[in-house]
Amino acid sequence: MSAPGSPVEVREVWKAFEQKPVLCGVSFALAKGTTLAVMGGSGTGKTVLLRIVAGLLRPDAGQVALFGTRIDTMREEQMLALRRRTGFVFQGAALFDSLSVFENVAFPLREHTSLSLGDITDRVHRFLSLVGLPGTDGLLPAALSGGMRKRVGIARALVMEPEVVFFDEPTAGLDPTNARLVSELIAKLRAGVCDTAIVVTHDLEFAEMVADQMAILHQGRFADVGTPAEIRRSTSHDVQRFLAGELRES
Ligand SMILES: Nc1ncnc2c1ncn2[C@@H]1O[C@H](COP(=O)(O)OP(=O)(O)OP(=O)(O)O)[C@@H](O)[C@H]1O
Ligand SMILES: [Mg+2]
Structure with a gap:
């Protein structure tokens, strides 16, 4: 795979459970020093995507590379050394x-x-x-x-x-005060110990606070990827529905 220096690269990733498609060709590259927020309604496959990227789950098809090395075809023991260069914050802690x-x-x-x-x-x-x-x-x-x-x-x-951190819904399930504390903490960490990250979240305000790039996952694909300002101006009907709150719970 290409994109030199990209710590995370995903190309045409597919995943289904019991014939039910969840991811249907997701592609992106995370640049070093940037934070990507992955957003989408409940059950759209955000956690599945994050687990695939972190090497905790294998895709059915497609390629996943960490630090320039493909992990989707790698044996578990070999993958450990690469996985150790990443950190994972689980949805329920x-x-x-x-x-x-x-x-x-x-x-x-x-x-x-x-x-x-x-x-x-x-x-x-x-x-x-x-x-x-x-x-x-x-x-x-x-x-x-x-x-x-x-x-x-x-x-x-x-x-x-770790060189890259994966956060799965760090603010979900918290009262507004705690959600704000955790948001501010992650924003602060970006300036120091954790400048390259993927953050999965439902929380648009939080995403805009921490993300350089935002991606909206809808029907197994990224409906759009761009800076928060670009996403706000997106011409994608699905992105605009998401921003209007129509797709948050699906
Ligand atoms: N191990 C599994 N076995 C069967 N189905 C699964 C498994 N893991 C996930 N799924 C299904 O894949 C779909 C996507 O799940 P996922 O947990 O990625 O959603 P999500 O976008 O993270 O949702 P939420 O916002 O509620 O956390 C769901 O329909 C879920 O039931
Ligand atoms: Mg989830």
Whole structure:
């Protein structure tokens, strides 16, 4: 695949479940240093696309490359090294319920590095402070608000200092105050530790705040891709319906 320097490249990706088509030829390239917001109604395949791009799910057809190397045909063990250069923030935070906040964030470091306990502790504290949760080490996920859980999930995804981060609905299911906090956090992270990202979201205001490029997924394809200003002016009927709120829940 081409696009030199593009950390994520997707070409003509197809995916169906039990004969039901979900993705029907999605193509895009993510440029280094940019954030792409993928938007679309509920059930349109945003999570499926993100999982395919992150190497967590295989497409039925098409090509997916991470850091210039095709992963769709790669064996699982080989893919791990590439996947480790990425971070994934799951839709429901997906914390380990029996582990403390500290252990949740330390988990990738313990699994994938040989850092000493002192270095792990420093690194975990640095990332917990970054997401606004210093001093929460000993808490269990059940003691956290939804917004705090999301922020721990973000700290865990960032602690390995990935080159690309995939966020799946980071503001969904939060009250307006927490949604704003998480939006502002992601906007802040863009200027520092995470400048290349794909953000899946229903939240148009949030997308406009963090994205250089926006793509609207509709009926298995990107109805349009462009800057937020270009998307606002899109001549696509489906994009305009999405912006008008008609396609958010489908
Ligand atoms: N493992 C699976 N097995 C069968 N069907 C699946 C599977 N994963 C996803 N689907 C189906 O694929 C479609 C797209 O799902 P996906 O989770 O990607 O939607 P989404 O756009 O992320 O929705 P939401 O905004 O609600 O999170 C849905 O119809 C879903 O039921
Ligand atoms: Mg989803």
